[in-house]
Amino acid sequence: MSVELSVRGLTKVHAGQAGAALDSLDLTVSPGSCTAILGPSGSGKSTALRLIAGLDSPTAGTVRIDGREVNGVAAENRGVGMVFQRPMLFPHMSVLDNIGFAYRAAGESRKRSRERAREYLDLVHLGDIGDRAVSEVSGGQAQRVALARSLAGSPRVLLLDEPFSALDPVLRTEMHDLVRELRSSLDQTLLLVTHDQQEAAVLADSVAVLIDGRLEHHSDIATAYTRPSTLAVSRLMGGMNEIAGQWDGVGMHRSELGELEVDGLDLPSGPAVLLLRHELIRLGDGDIRGVVSALRPTGFRSIADVSVGSTVVKVELAAGSSVAVGDVVALDLAVDARFVIER
Known part of the structure; x- marks a missing residue:
């Protein structure tokens, strides 16, 4: 036993x-x-x-x-x-x-x-x-x-x-x-x-x-x-996206990506980092649009750098994706892909 x-x-x-x-x-x-x-x-x-x-x-x-x-x-x-x-x-x-x-x-x-x-x-x-x-x-x-x-x-x-x-x-x-x-x-x-x-x-x-x-x-x-506790934990768990911005203390993070709702956080208002899991981001019909600025093979899949203004969001692409550098794409950021921690 x-x-x-x-x-x-x-x-x-x-x-x-x-x-x-x-x-x-x-x-x-x-x-x-x-x-x-x-x-x-x-x-x-x-x-x-x-x-x-x-x-x-x-x-x-x-x-x-x-x-x-x-x-x-x-x-x-x-x-x-x-x-x-x-x-x-x-x-x-x-x-x-x-x-x-x-x-x-x-x-x-x-x-x-x-x-x-x-x-x-x-x-x-x-x-x-x-x-x-x-x-x-x-x-x-x-x-x-x-x-x-x-x-x-x-x-x-x-x-x-x-x-x-x-x-x-x-x-x-x-x-x-x-x-x-x-x-x-x-x-x-x-x-x-x-x-x-x-x-x-x-x-x-x-x-x-x-x-x-x-x-x-x-x-x-x-x-x-x-839902990592710190930035160091996020990086150790393979997190790639850290978006600087402001947290309103209630449920909204503001950054160059716009206003994004994030659930279940107990942080005071102020500077905060939005974490986006690259595996959970999809290219689809979202309101956030950017340009594919780079592609990096990771074996069967690849990572796309999507530039939204001066912010770069890394997205894991499915095998066989036809996305190319220079394409304009829309980011679908599912709620479970988002998390905010203190800077």
């Missing part, structure tokens, strides 16, 4: 540093759910995981697993599994013996530990390579083996520290599919660290954004995209 993971006031100040690597983190991961900790390099993501895993000691704060404080509990006794960016397999052992290492360390026979390890090797769809040496497996296979080894310890919480960042896009997608499959079969509580907002969207139920060691946002994925 899955358990809740919670941290309160979790802080880490490294020796010789004036600022905190992690500053008063409050975060709860519900049983059976997956939360992604998202942030740029040096934001405290991996520090948080190391403190939760017991690989480092906090300066302040508590870690609780299933309601029990585990601050003084050794890493191997916390019921936490961890998969790192590199597989870190034992090079002198076979694939199967790597996975069964925890059972051997606990005193089980080699035969029994291999039998139990094979169950987890099958879970990651590598049942036919158990007898291979670690040096004979590919990078993607090695990471699957590392995942199986972590699961073999029957952890109550599984921590993933950017484990797929070194893989090529195809292998990364395969690992994402595997993690989703394992979640449905194992009812596992997961905490994922990543710098990739797309990976967070694919794997997680919620996203916690760390900036300079502090939690700036925590919500479901859709809210993080469309």
